[in-house]
Amino acid sequence: MENFTFYSPTYFVFGRDTENQAGSLVKRFGGSRVLIHYGGGSAVRSGLIDRVSSSLRAECLDFFCLGGVKPNPRSGLVYEGIELCRREKVDFILAVGGGSVIDSSKAIAAGTVYEGDFWDFYSGKRIEQALPVGTVLTISAAGSEGSPDSVITKEDGMFKRGASGDAIRPRFSILNPTLTQTLPPYQTAAGITDIMAHLYERYLTNTKEVEVTDRMIEALLLTMIHEGPRAVADSGNYDARANIMWAGMMAHNNSCGVGRSQDWNSHNIEHELSALYDCAHGAGLAVTMPAVFTYVMKHDVMRFAQAAVRIWGCQMDFANPEATAREGIERFRSFLCSIGMPRNFAELGAKEEDIPALVNALCRGDGRQGTISGFVTLDEEDCAKIYRLMV
Numbered sequence: 001m002e003n004f005t006f007y008s009p010t011y012f013v014f015g016r017d018t019e020n021q022a023g024s025l026v027k028r029f030g031g032s033r034v035l036i037h038y039g040g041g042s043a044v045r046s047g048l049i050d051r052v053s054s055s056l057r058a059e060c061l062d063f064f065c066l067g068g069v070k071p072n073p074r075s076g077l078v079y080e081g082i083e084l085c086r087r088e089k090v091d092f093i094l095a096v097g098g099g100s101v102i103d104s105s106k107a108i109a110a111g112t113v114y115e116g117d118f119w120d121f122y123s124g125k126r127i128e129q130a131l132p133v134g135t136v137l138t139i140s141a142a143g144s145e146g147s148p149d150s151v152i153t154k155e156d157g158m159f160k161r162g163a164s165g166d167a168i169r170p171r172f173s174i175l176n177p178t179l180t181q182t183l184p185p186y187q188t189a190a191g192i193t194d195i196m197a198h199l200y201e202r203y204l205t206n207t208k209e210v211e212v213t214d215r216m217i218e219a220l221l222l223t224m225i226h227e228g229p230r231a232v233a234d235s236g237n238y239d240a241r242a243n244i245m246w247a248g249m250m251a252h253n254n255s256c257g258v259g260r261s262q263d264w265n266s267h268n269i270e271h272e273l274s275a276l277y278d279c280a281h282g283a284g285l286a287v288t289m290p291a292v293f294t295y296v297m298k299h300d301v302m303r304f305a306q307a308a309v310r311i312w313g314c315q316m317d318f319a320n321p322e323a324t325a326r327e328g329i330e331r332f333r334s335f336l337c338s339i340g341m342p343r344n345f346a347e348l349g350a351k352e353e354d355i356p357a358l359v360n361a362l363c364r365g366d367g368r369q370g371t372i373s374g375f376v377t378l379d380e381e382d383c384a385k386i387y388r389l390m391v
């Protein structure tokens with residue numbers, strides 16, 4: 001295991017009706033002038049924004065609202081939010097929504113207290129300071145409710161990039177599984193896929209002897225395999241949604257990723273798909289992961305074989321571990337299809353003729369030098385081959 005530090009200061013409040021504590025939590029964590037940031041409408045339609053606003057009023061907090069965050073959130077609204085926060089002297093940002101809303105909130109939080117262009121953070125500068133952010137989560141997926149990360153798409157060029165820093169870890173996150181019961185099955189499944197991707201991206205490591213985190217990841221993946229189909233089949237299944245919600249947080253607050261190298265090639269390759277086609281991030285990952293895994297499998301066949309046996313219940317073929325590894329990848333692909341995720345470019349709405357543009361944006365866009373690195377370092381030719389495996 002490698003040396004590491006781990007700082008996860010988020011205060012979690014989990015369970016039914018917990019959104020009514022938003023006002024008291026904002027106060028407890030020092031907010032007095034609050035920006036409530038939300039998405040395209042689901043949180044308004046469900047009455048959640050009204051309930052959260054009432055709880056802020058009950059604590060005599062001043063607040064402003066900024067809605068309209070799109071999935072795969074854009075830089076334009078971030079600039080608008082930064083201006084609003086500076087103008088109104090906002091001192092706390094309350095994100096009410098999914099990963100997109102939370103990531104947009106984190107970008108605004110960092111940008112408001114930074115003199116330069118907030119995009120600097122998405123071009124590699126680490127976030128050291130930000131306004132405090134709290135969240136009321138409405139979809140189990142991105143894990144942004146416990147992570148130090150934010151992903152934004154720059155409209156000029158449509159580059160989708162991430163930024164990071166402990167300063168943007170939420171001060172508190174309210175996790176009420178009933179809020180996720182209004183999600184359509186496709187969105188639920190996309191979230192499940194993203195959670196599984198966050199686990200796999202950590203499982204694919206070049207660090208040896210990391211049994212504790214290997215076993216934690218396996219436990220969470222087995223939970224997703226059990227609970228995922230139950231939530232997709234019955235949106236009202238509270239227990240399935242509760243287990244998925246907590247698994248989604250643990251999958252990405254990095255408790256499973258400490259002390260080991262991680263991959264993230266699947267995420268980088270997918271981000272170009274959701275940037276170009278505006279598809280759900282999880283749906284893009286469902287098509288991306290089996291292709292990436294198949295392409296890089298030979299780098300460490302035994303790691304994929306271990307996943308096949310421990311996670312997918314395959315029998316180890318000691319004479320031919322590659323066959324076991326392949327079977328594990330196929331079982332993963334079938335699982336994703338069984339919950340309604342796309343299998344290939346056509347089902348995702350992607351086009352083969354766009355592959356050169358995807359590769360260029362991935363390997364050269366926004367200052368990159370021709371490769372992406374993770375479990376394996378991939379150059380432009382590798383990435384083109386991987387995209388072709390998805391066709």
Ligand code: NZQ
Nearest residue numbers: 039040041042071072098099100138141142144149182183
């Ligand atoms: O905008 P509204 O109307 O709210 O609709 C949203 C949106 O259309 C809808 N939705 C959310 N909660 C709902 C609901 N509909 C009905 N009932 C509810 N309770 O779901 C759609 C998707 O929402 P979004 O926030 O985009 O989903 P998700 O949480 O999957 O976030 C995706 C974004 O997170 C990024 C992704 O790249 C993508 O941009 N990621 C962020 C990470 C992080 N910050 O750590 C890591 C991830 O790997 C990921 O890259």
Ligand code: ZN
Nearest residue numbers: 142194197281
């Ligand atoms: Zn993700």
